[in-house]
Each structure stands twice: as structure tokens, then as C-alpha cells.
Amino acid sequence: MSDTGRPGPERPAGPPTPPISSWDSTQPKPPTAPISTTPPAEPAAGPRAGIPAAFAAQQATPAAATEPDPESTASAASGRPRWLIPAIIGVAVLVIAAIIVGIVRSSGDDTEDATPAVATTILLPSPTPTVEAAARPATTAFAVALPPTVLQYALATSVPDTEWQAAGAIEAYTETYTDGGDGTVTVRSGQWETPEEATAFAATLVAAFPAAPATPDPSASPTGPTLPQSGDVTAGGAVAGTYSIADAGDGTGVAVWVNGTTVFQATAPVADIVDVYNAFPL
Incomplete structure (x- = not known):
């Protein structure tokens, strides 16, 4: 029972509470509840007061808007832009195509513009005699017209040909x-009255030519003339007679030709017979 005379709750017995001094009342009190280590919960997604709904939706999905492109990430990691490799391939293709076109054009130019080979004829100087020509006894116009030299050959003797005179x-x-x-x-030389008489006599000389061998002579020079030969003799652009050249078969060649009213018969080494005929001035 209290001293007031009113009933009240019973308090448990315990140590008495010490008196509070003025110094204790001014000191900070340590927290009596444990400090929570759990971070504060994120606020629930949704519009907040005072923020428009569209802006709130953009803020609600920032990860999707800023997620990096895998290809961009790979290009950045490799240190070169994505367009570099296709550009290199394109340049290489253009270079190869240019080389091929150049080769084709150059080969075509060689085929179209190639200068045809031109055969070159080397003309050697005509040989000349190493000895002096003898004086010709005859002084007629026909005798004086006969040459004192032919190529490397010089006149040694000259006598009248009585056999041809008899013919x-x-x-x-x-x-x-x-x-x-x-x-x-x-060389045998003669002059007749008419071209017909000269031609008829020359025909008898050609008829006396030895027959051409059936097979080439193995000892003949491969660079020697091709025999027999025959053709026209021209003088001043007009045909003045004919010529015939044959291999005598004894290492010599024989040439017979008619020039107007004159007849000539030359016998020379077979390798020189054609040259002697061509060099004789009449």
C-alpha cells in the first residue's frame, strides 16, 4: 500500500538508480540499438511525385539504352575501325585488276605494233685483179669494146678465133x-651480120652442153650457183637475146648468151661462172 492510500503496480526489486549529475547529462550517449549493415532498399520503380511519366520511363531503363554494341566493342578492342579490312581488300583488288589490264594491253601492243623483220642484204665489193691486163692486139670497134678485166681476172692473151669465123x-x-x-x-666472142644468124649459131653451142646430172655432185660447194640457168638478155630495157649457163661437169661452168648480133661463150670455175656472166659488160 502506498502512502497515498491508493493501490499501484508492484515494481521488481533492483539496485537503486544512481543520481544523475550535471556532468553526465552533457556527455553523448552511445546508441543502444545495433547498426544495420544492409544498404537501404532501392525505391520501387515507378513515377515519383513531381517527375513526368515519360522521363521516369527513360530513367527506369538506362542499361538498355547505353548497352555497348558487341561489334564496336570488338573493333575497339582490336585497335582498328571496322571499315579498314574491307577497304584494304578493295584496294588490293583494284591493284591486281590494273596489273592484269596493263599486261593485256602491252601484249596486244606487241602483237599489233611489232615491226616485221626486214631481211638485210650485204653487198660485198666486187673483186679486182691483182695483175695488169695485157694489151689487146686488135683495134677494131668490136675488139676495143671487149673488157680488159672481169672481176678478179685480167686479160692475159687475145687471138683471132678462126673456128667461129669459119662458122x-x-x-x-x-x-x-x-x-x-x-x-x-x-671467153670466145664473135659478131654476125644479123641477130637471127647470131641466135642460130648460139643455139648450136647450147645444144653441146653436157646433160645435167641426175643427182647433185656431192663435191659441189653448197654455196655455189644453182645450175642450169637460162633467161632473157636485156639491153636498154628491151630483150636483146637469151642466155644459158650449165655445169660442164669438170669443175667448170659454161655460159652462152646472145646480145643483138654478137655471141659470147665463157668458161670459168663453176663457182664463178654466174658472176662472170653478170659482170661481163656486153
Whole structure:
């Protein structure tokens, strides 16, 4: 029972509470509840007071808007932009195409513009005699017209040809030419009254040519002339007669030709017979 005379709750017995001094009342009191280590919960998604709904929706999904592109991430990680490799491939293709076009054009130019090979003819100087020509005894116009030299051969002897004179020649000569060594050329020359008489006599000389061998002579020079030969003799652009050249078969060649009213027969080494005929001025 209290001293007031009113009933009240019973208090448990315990140590008495010490008196509070003025110094204790001014000191900070440590917290009596434990400090929570759990971070505060994020506020629930949704519009907040005072913020428009559209802006709140944009803030609610920031991760989706700023998520990096995998290809951009890979390009950044490799240190080069994505367009670099296709550009390099394109440049390489253009370079290869340019090289191929250049090769095709150059080969075409070589085919179209190639200069055809031109055969070159080397003309060697005509050989000249190493010995002096002998004086010709005859002084007629026909005799004076006969040459003192032919190529490397010089006149050695000159005598009248009585056999041809007996055959109808007005005048005729047998002459020998020498090269100063073993080479000799014999020329018989005659003049007739008419071209027909000269042609008929020359035909008898050609008929006496030896027959051409059936097979080539193995000892013949491969660079020697091709025999027999025949053709027209021209003088002043007009045909004045014919010529015939044959291999005598003894290492010599024989040429017979008609020039107007004159007839000539030359016997020379077979390798020189064609040249002697071409070099003879009449």
C-alpha cells in the first residue's frame, strides 16, 4: 500500500538508480540499438511525385539504352575501325585488276605494233685483179669494146678465133683472163651480120652442153650457183637475146648468151661462172 492510500503496480526489486549529475547529462550517449549493415532498399520503380511519366520511363531503363554494341566493342578492342579490312581488300583488288589490264594491253601492243623483220642484204665489193691486163692486139670497134678485166681476172692473151669465123662470124676472138694464180677464164666472142644468124649459131653451142646430172655432185660447194640457168638478155630495157649457163661437169661452168648480133661463150670455175656472166659488160 502506498502512502497515498491508493493501490499501484508492484515494481521488481533492483539496485537503486544512481543520481544523475550535471556532468553526465552533457556527455553523448552511445546508441543502444545495433547498426544495420544492409544498404537501404532501392525505391520501387515507378513515377515519383513531381517527375513526368515519360522521363521516369527513360530513367527506369538506362542499361538498355547505353548497352555497348558487341561489334564496336570488338573493333575497339582490336585497335582498328571496322571499315579498314574491307577497304584494304578493295584496294588490293583494284591493284591486281590494273596489273592484269596493263599486261593485256602491252601484249596486244606487241602483237599489233611489232615491226616485221626486214631481211638485210650485204653487198660485198666486187673483186679486182691483182695483175695488169695485157694489151689487146686488135683495134677494131668490136675488139676495143671487149673488157680488159672481169672481176678478179685480167686479160692475159687475145687471138683471132678462126673456128667461129669459119662458122659465119664477121670477126671473132678467143681470149683468156687470169687471176694471177691458177684461176683462168676463157671467153670466145664473135659478131654476125644479123641477130637471127647470131641466135642460130648460139643455139648450136647450147645444144653441146653436157646433160645435167641426175643427182647433185656431192663435191659441189653448197654455196655455189644453182645450175642450169637460162633467161632473157636485156639491153636498154628491151630483150636483146637469151642466155644459158650449165655445169660442164669438170669443175667448170659454161655460159652462152646472145646480145643483138654478137655471141659470147665463157668458161670459168663453176663457182664463178654466174658472176662472170653478170659482170661481163656486153
